[in-house]
Amino acid sequence: MDTQPANKSIVEIVRATKIYPPDVVALEDISLSITYGEMVFLTGMSGAGKTTLLKLICGIEHPDKGMVEVTGKDLNRIKGAEIPRLRQQIGMAYQDFKLLPDRTVAQNIAMSMEVSYQNIRTIKKRVIELLQKLRLEHKHNAFAGNLSRGEQQRVTIARAVANSPTLILADEPTGNLDSKTTKLVMELFEQCNISGTTIIIATHDESIFRKSENRVLELHSGQMVQSTDRIILTPENMP
Amino acid sequence: MKFFSTILVQTNRNLQKTWPTQFMTLLTVSLSVLIFSFFFLIYTNMIKAGERLGDDLRLTIYLEEEPVMEMQSQLVRRITNFSPVEEIRFTSRQDAYNRLATQLGDNVDVLDDLDPSFLPPSIEVYPKKNLSNLAQIKRFSEYLATLPGAVKVQYGQEWVERFNYFTKLLQIIVILSGSLLILTTAFMVAYTIRLAIVARQAELEILRLLGATNGYIRTPFLIEGFLQGLLGSTLGLLALFFLFRWIQLHFTGPGILQLIEFTFFSPTIIGIIIAASITLCTGGSFSSMRKFMRI
Numbered sequence: 441m442d443t444q445p446a447n448k449s450i451v452e453i454v455r456a457t458k459i460y461p462p463d464v465v466a467l468e469d470i471s472l473s474i475t476y477g478e479m480v481f482l483t484g485m486s487g488a489g490k491t492t493l494l495k496l497i498c499g500i501e502h503p504d505k506g507m508v509e510v511t512g513k514d515l516n517r518i519k520g521a522e523i524p525r526l527r528q529q530i531g532m533a534y535q536d537f538k539l540l541p542d543r544t545v546a547q548n549i550a551m552s553m554e555v556s557y558q559n560i561r562t563i564k565k566r567v568i569e570l571l572q573k574l575r576l577e578h579k580h581n582a583f584a585g586n587l588s589r590g591e592q593q594r595v596t597i598a599r600a601v602a603n604s605p606t607l608i609l610a611d612e613p614t615g616n617l618d619s620k621t622t623k624l625v626m627e628l629f630e631q632c633n634i635s636g637t638t639i640i641i642a643t644h645d646e647s648i649f650r651k652s653e654n655r656v657l658e659l660h661s662g663q664m665v666q667s668t669d670r671i672i673l674t675p676e677n678m679p
Numbered sequence: 680m681k682f683f684s685t686i687l688v689q690t691n692r693n694l695q696k697t698w699p700t701q702f703m704t705l706l707t708v709s710l711s712v713l714i715f716s717f718f719f720l721i722y723t724n725m726i727k728a729g730e731r732l733g734d735d736l737r738l739t740i741y742l743e744e745e746p747v748m749e750m751q752s753q754l755v756r757r758i759t760n761f762s763p764v765e766e767i768r769f770t771s772r773q774d775a776y777n778r779l780a781t782q783l784g785d786n787v788d789v790l791d792d793l794d795p796s797f798l799p800p801s802i803e804v805y806p807k808k809n810l811s812n813l814a815q816i817k818r819f820s821e822y823l824a825t826l827p828g829a830v831k832v833q834y835g836q837e838w839v840e841r842f843n844y845f846t847k848l849l850q851i852i853v854i855l856s857g858s859l860l861i862l863t864t865a866f867m868v869a870y871t872i873r874l875a876i877v878a879r880q881a882e883l884e885i886l887r888l889l890g891a892t893n894g895y896i897r898t899p900f901l902i903e904g905f906l907q908g909l910l911g912s913t914l915g916l917l918a919l920f921f922l923f924r925w926i927q928l929h930f931t932g933p934g935i936l937q938l939i940e941f942t943f944f945s946p947t948i949i950g951i952i953i954a955a956s957i958t959l960c961t962g963g964s965f966s967s968m969r970k971f972m973r974i
Contacts, residue, residue: 500888527890538885554689555891557681599889 456506465493468662477634481649482642484659490642531600535611543587552603570598589616690899708911715860722849738804738834745800765805772796811845868963877947904964912956
């Protein structure tokens with residue numbers, strides 16, 4: 441993983457607008473800056489534009505207006521071999537999981553490391569480690585298609601984290617999880633964040649960011665309505 | 680190294696998933712190679728046999744009268760002026776009679792009542808080896824027929840013509856079966872790879888999102904095409920070799936096979952057939968990827 445100065449932006453969005461045909465405005469005039477090593481929560485109601493914003497950041501979608509820069513690269517201009525290189529630096533946990541049902545849990549997680557041509561032994565070790573962290577070790581050889589939605593959600597999170605990316609994007613990562621498993625997932629994200637990974641979590645589950653000191657961005661009908669820097673409670677500033 | 684091991688793992692996984700289709704394609708490629716190389720083997724052997732027979736080719740000019748020495752040198756000059764030859768041999772009536780008598784062996788007594796000068800004198804012309812083309816031989820024989828005193832020219836026209844037509848027919852079959860090989864192989868491999876791409880569209884999409892490079896996605900398909908070409912042609916040639924051995928073992932009696940002395944392909948030809956098959960299959964795979972893979 442690259443070590444970058446804490447105040448440098450990993451994601452820079454300037455006045456980005458995304459309109460889906462015929463005229464559905466998914467995002468309107470969004471500007472946003474996220475620094476390296478930050479953990480940001482993106483919240484808002486369903487249809488607010490959270491998923492579209494994540495898609496813009498990982499380059500699946502392109503803005504109709506404005507600019508999106510990730511790790512210093514303008515995604516409107518990026519092409520050729522740079523695209524896969526950038527995507528290898530981004531780990532995305534999809535809301536619809538995007539798992540291969542006829543592959544085992546281990547194989548699904550390994551995919552993100554295989555595309556970076558990682559050593560087979562390293563891959564195996566990392567898969568086991570992540571499955572243990574997410575309490576899925578007994579599902580190592582189970583086919584992804586036979587898992588419950590909660591289990592599939594954890595597998596997609598493990599895959600996003602596996603390649604130790606610079607940036608993790610998680611779209612509703614706890615939507616199908618109970619409180620105990622949600623805690624496990626958040627612990628994993630926090631561990632990644634401590635080791636320097638920037639994390640953007642799109643969620644409408646207030647419980648996961650209510651007590652957090654990290655920034656919370658709120659979207660409403662495609663517009664950024666609130667950007668809150670949480671006050672970190674320390675003995676000095678406690679009332 | 681990591682690249683190759685990862686790609687090989689991926690290829691192995693793909694082959695395991697699509698082995699029934701891959702197997703059918705392999706059989707088609709093998710059959711195409713077998714059909715083509717079967718006719719090609721016969722053709723190359725016929726060409727070799729033709730060359731060998733060409734060594735023994737001679738044109739006999741039957742003359743009205745035995746030419747005197749001066750006339751002989753004039754005839755030699757006129758023949759060599761038209762086309763260079765290996766050898767020109769004059770046969771007198773007496774020489775022809777003696778040769779026939781020798782050939783008759785114990786039955787020589789049948790010649791007892793005949794005049795020793797009943798056979799016509801002749802000139803035997805042994806053409807150069809480059810004169811193997813039927814049209815050239817015909818032209819040469821027509822010219823020889825115009826020489827002074829020539830009555831008839833013989834060179835086993837019927838046999839040479841039949842052999843020539845048969846070789847030409849084989850040439851057409853080789854070209855047709857070669858075209859069939861090209862079309863079938865390229866089409867089948869392209870179609871198999873297309874099916875594999877369509878069947879794995881979801882997987883390819885996920886790989887693309889995870890940051891797989893073009894090399895990571897495309898190389899396994901190219902390797903599949905390469906393997907189809909390599910294994911398909913090897914199996915086809917092996918089948919042909921066993922067929923060849925079987926024919927050799929079961930048709931060892933006197934006949935055309937003894938006369939022609941059949942031989943199998945040289946290592947160079949085998950290499951060329953395998954290389955052509957690999958190129959076709961990999962090309963088919965590549966064209967399919969260009970058409971149907973959106974990466």
